[in-house]
Amino acid sequence: MLLSALIWIPVLGAIAIALLPQSVPNLWARRMALAIALLVLLLLIPITLGFNPDHLEAQFSEYLPWIGVLGLNYHLGLDGLSFPLVLLNGFLTLVAIFCTRAEIDRPRFYFSLILLLSAGAAGAFLAQDLLLFFLFYEVEIIPLYFLIAIWGGGRRGYAAMKFLIYTALSGILVLASFLGLVWASGAKTFDYEPLRHHSLPMEVEMALLIMLLIGLFIKIPIFPFHTWLPDAHVEASTPVSVLLAGVLLKLGTYGLIKFGVGLFFKAWIILAPGLAILATISALYGAFSAIAQQDMKKVVAYSSIAHMAYILLAAAACTPLSMTAAVFQMVSHGLISALLFVLVGVVYQKTGTRDVTILRGLLNPERGLPITGSLMIIGVMASAGLPGMVGFIAEFMVFRATFAIFTIPTLICLVGTGLTAVYFLLMVNRVFFGRLPDNLAAIPRVAFQDHLPSLVLTALLVIFGLQPAWVVRWSENQATDFVVSPELRRPTLGTAVRSPLSAPSLVAPAISPTLSSD
């Protein structure tokens, strides 16, 4: 029941907040949202304590037959891949709600949507059923669309529409791939584990994988499907950017590993060199685009594109280390980009602009934003891979793992991390160094609670940077399991045993021969 609670408590909370009577002050909407986010985090404590990273099966499984004729079941489970991301989602939801000003317009609607968004992401990470994953993957689009379209900046209509069209397309492709897999393999279920043992002809597998990949590339995003992201980030408000960069993009990379590698391993191996090249292009493209940006948020957004590409590179390499590194890089990028967006948000809130040609000298200790500036320097250094922070060790693991397999792409991606220093340093130099101009002299003071999220995030960056094992240990075994080729994988008779329904009839006949041949 714990996993369901992670999804349904925010949903119920969202409904409750939406239904708050008008007589209740608006402030309560934020308080309630905070309380619910905290509750979810508290729920994660028993899950963390009970989670055993040595078990490769999905843990805390919940199985409820839903629509039998379709093979859709409400099957949730937590594995080493989803566990860090679920934690990240819970934590960043709290950060996002905390960062929201209490006097925001229509707070009831806003906080409901944020909670729904978080619930959707949690559901997608927990789903052990392809169709269920797809449902959550789609459901999460709707709150995000409203969050951008209502509380966004000047071009919010355009950005929200672009986001909607892109991600809807992404969903359709993912769905098509899933449906194709199920029907082509003749399975009668969308359940994840049995489907891994399909024996499709290579060309079918390849077609399905490519479809899935394009869908996920839009989400991650990978060049050339990325243009929705900078627009969405620029128009979205700070908390939405935090969730978008920190959690929702991870759905794409999570899908890459869980479904791309997990379901279509043979085809993935064939495509891998191409994927590595695509990742390299995306990394360099993101980095070079970031250099010329004038808007701080766009710099961070393009840097996101570059850093997410390393996950694709790692996933393409398909070694135990690279898979673990990919998961670690997701967590690392989630924390770093969240920190950067929070800080850009503070600058924007206090100065009213994010334009690097206008901002200047904000490090001024008396009238500027010295603490925000210092944290920003730490944040960009973490992103540029300064050792001692989480960005370094995650990227080092990625490159160390991929070097032996894709030497040239790895070296080029390393140039990309060098470029990270270039664009972020240019930004920091312009915005925080120099003399504070007179038109910026009246910057309001930043309250301690505005600093709190970034301080906590910074602390996490340093802690996980010094103790990477604390993140890596959760996912190492699971990530390793993904690259064991399906033929060598141990028979998963456990699937039927594990599900409370213990309905072997659900295991499709097409798959049974594979099982017995193992």
Next chain:
Amino acid sequence: MVELLLQNIWLIPIYGLIGAILTLPWSFGFIRRTGPRPAAYVNLLMTLLSFLHGSIAFNAIWTHPARQVMWQWLQVADLTLTLKINISPISLGALEVITGISLLVQLYALGYMEKDASLARFYGLMGLFEAALSGLAISDSLLMSYGLLEILTLSTYLLVGFWYAQPLVVTAARDAFLTKRVGDILLLMGIVALSNYGEGLDFSQLASWADDSTLPPLTATLLGLALIAGPTGKCAQFPLNLWLDEAMEGPNPAGIMRNSVVVSAGAYVLIQLQPVFTLSPVSEIVLITLGTVTAVGGSLMAIAQIDIKRTMSHSTSAYIGLVFIAVGLNHVDIALLLLFTHAIAKALLFMSVGSIILTTSNQNITEMGGLWSRMPATTTAYVVGAASLITAFPLGEFWTMRRWLDGAWPIPPWLLVILGFVNILSAMNLVRVFRLVFLGPKQPKTRRAPEVPWPMAFPLVTLTLVALLIPTVPIRWTLWLSAGAPMLQVPPPWTITWGLPILIASGVIGLLCGFWIPLQRTTARPTQMGLRFFQDLFAYDFYIEQIYKLTVMNLVASLSRLAVWCDRYIVDGVVNLVGLATIFGGNTLKYNTSGQSQFYLLTIFLGVAALFWLIFSGQWSIVTSVWSLWFAGG
């Protein structure tokens, strides 16, 4: 007790870090009542603690066995990362130099930075500097050293950018960071590769690995080059040399550290990496070439500068160039000795320079003169520092050169030429600066210059005494690192018999030239075109900066513009074109619906509803059959 201090030598970097962290309340203004001074005292105390701890350990290590302390940091799949520190006379000696200079510099900064409002921030950064440097001294793991080098890069950036409100400072800080970063990224590539090829990333493992490595020559060469790149940036060697000169915009006490121990940190890592370079002759040749180009070029650039700090910083590059040559020749012990003597001499010179800058509020040597009688301690420090830097009996560099030329190492003739050349130019330049600053008539800016206050004079005099004592180190040096150095050759070749006399003679020639060349205190420039050309060439650093602007920076800027253009007109252009068509489609329907967004949303909802209808009404089989037909066909 002593054993405990030895075993816990890793605490020394932590002391510096604690000092740095403790300054935060003052630098962010949480504590205002006391002023920023307590932050400085806290750091001085921590540095004193490091120095005492290090000194006791250093004394003890001669009677205790050298050892290594290891921590397992991360173990994932096939990757095992360990952090390892080395407790040996060399590492503790390096630690001693670093903490000693840091202690003197921090004391010196009390006087130099006295009136600066951001004193606390300065001391915080110095604490970070010291922590990273002392960590480097004892680190025995390439990964840890890389990390500490990066932290040095960051703290250099922040220290150079200390007075960030000035435009020149901002560009200097940026260039310092990015130039070093270029080297660091190449070094990281080398580490990633080495971690794939080698057994581990520990320096002590590298030697045994290199002995029986079967790396193909091309790979070994590329690996060597990548590993050279990091120290090249750190040590301000050609072609990554410009940052050091620009970094002179930062506060001078940080400049003392930078020119003595920070540049040495890069070379120290290079020395530890030396076994890898033996794998590939090309990387040794590259080391020697880089060192030679920088030694010659740096010396030439130095003689044309009129900024007192910049001329000294070019000379730093030149001397570290000699270290590169020594590493390239496998004369590792000499490289270490050169680093040591240079660090002390340069620290002393920079302290003297700092005193001059503070009292005259000026860095332009053509506007100075006649300071010798007004500032005796500073003058003495300058003279001792200068004499320690050139091959002059009986100070540090002389004894180091003597060790180099005493027959234990083969000395090719070209090496003598380079050493002689650097020595001549260095002597000439130091005398030129001496004449301009200390001799001659007093200038408006030097007329009322007093001697520096005691917080600066004390470290100045202390370091002068130290510089007079350090010749014992090269004299008594046991060849720690090159146990297998060739024995004395009989009969000794002429380069060894005549080496030292030639160097001494070159020093004398340099001194004479320095006294002989005419000096203009006005900005008048030579009238001969030839001389003028060379003055400009050297003064503008061989126009390397302009070349970079035209090449690397231009390339990056163009590529980024191209990417943005492509993003806007090609990738997004196609999307928007498609989108435009849709919006046109939407426009026709707009009159029926309230607006386009709602229309799209409606479509989505209708689509999802249709999907659910198909699911729930049992019509799914239609879709199923279509798909299975398709796949059956495929």
